[in-house]
Amino acid sequence: MDHLERLSDLLVQTNELFYDIFSEVVGRYGISYAEVFVLKHIMESPRTIGELSKLSGFPYSTISGVVDRLEKDAYVVRQKDQNDRRVVWVCLAGDLEQLEQRLPFMSKTYLGELFAGMTKEEVEQICQSFMLVNRYLQEKLAAQAERERK
Amino acid sequence: MDHLERLSDLLVQTNELFYDIFSEVVGRYGISYAEVFVLKHIMESPRTIGELSKLSGFPYSTISGVVDRLEKDAYVVRQKDQNDRRVVWVCLAGDLEQLEQRLPFMSKTYLGELFAGMTKEEVEQICQSFMLVNRYLQEKLAAQAERERK
Numbered sequence: 001m002d003h004l005e006r007l008s009d010l011l012v013q014t015n016e017l018f019y020d021i022f023s024e025v026v027g028r029y030g031i032s033y034a035e036v037f038v039l040k041h042i043m044e045s046p047r048t049i050g051e052l053s054k055l056s057g058f059p060y061s062t063i064s065g066v067v068d069r070l071e072k073d074a075y076v077v078r079q080k081d082q083n084d085r086r087v088v089w090v091c092l093a094g095d096l097e098q099l100e101q102r103l104p105f106m107s108k109t110y111l112g113e114l115f116a117g118m119t120k121e122e123v124e125q126i127c128q129s130f131m132l133v134n135r136y137l138q139e140k141l142a143a144q145a146e147r148e149r150k
Numbered sequence: 151m152d153h154l155e156r157l158s159d160l161l162v163q164t165n166e167l168f169y170d171i172f173s174e175v176v177g178r179y180g181i182s183y184a185e186v187f188v189l190k191h192i193m194e195s196p197r198t199i200g201e202l203s204k205l206s207g208f209p210y211s212t213i214s215g216v217v218d219r220l221e222k223d224a225y226v227v228r229q230k231d232q233n234d235r236r237v238v239w240v241c242l243a244g245d246l247e248q249l250e251q252r253l254p255f256m257s258k259t260y261l262g263e264l265f266a267g268m269t270k271e272e273v274e275q276i277c278q279s280f281m282l283v284n285r286y287l288q289e290k291l292a293a294q295a296e297r298e299r300k
Contacts, residue, residue, distance in 0.1 A: 032207025057182025129279035
């Protein structure tokens with residue numbers, strides 16, 4: 001098999017494994033993927049429903065429904081913009097720490113816990129590889145941006 | 151920094167880089183993430199709107215709208231079940247090859263192309279690491295399944 005094909009197969013498998021693990025975890029906390037998607041973006045900064053709709057490709061009404069459920073479960077609040085009252089921001093109801101206490105899998109350390117039990121050498125080897133992967137992806141992204149400028 | 155924390159950071163970065171690259175690519179082909187999500191699942195086997203709704207956590211009406219757009223663009227067709235006419239399957243309009251010709255980023259080889267230019271040794275190193283990562287994830291998944299059985 002071509003060596004890049006083998007790498008593709010492994011990446012697809014990694015992706016599917018992460019998906020399976022998180023599906024089970026997410027289901028256990030009674031929250032949907034759609035809600036996790038919205039929370040992930042809100043964690044970075046408040047967003048409008050319009051922005052979330054554009055980011056996801058789902059219609060405004062759908063995202064509004066997802067935000068309704070998150071609001072009902074006290075994960076987020078809607079807040080009017082102080083300067084322009086027509087603009088409504090979706091914000092975290094509490095702080096990041098509170099969110100991560102309710103949904104531990106949203107925390108960055110959760111990913112690390114998936115690999116608890118690995119030796120330091122194994123972690124070092126994997127870190128080296130991911131650094132290499134990320135460097136290639138960054139170059140790819142820069143090349144994409146370059147093409148767009150033209 | 152704790153070594154597992156470093157691994158988490160790198161994984162989060164890898165994930166974000168993939169997301170950024172695919173966002174740009176997906177946008178270029180005038181298709182939304184929601185549509186790609188549906189196509190990904192349909193590529194494996196025909197699905198009902200109800201199944202797709204359950205898989206994504208989005209309401210039936212939303213997925214139905216996504217399938218409408220995919221049908222309009224001749225990516226999928228709705229087909230009545232031969233035994234039970236009340237059941238409607240969403241299927242690919244053509245074969246996999248045709249889909250991958252229209253949307254090259256849906257093809258497995260596209261992932262490999264992202265890493266074109268890597269040396270054989272680099273690919274080998276990364277494959278070894280991903281095999282290790284996948285082994286840990288598989289163990290995690292097996293442990294989850296074990297807990298559920300109890």
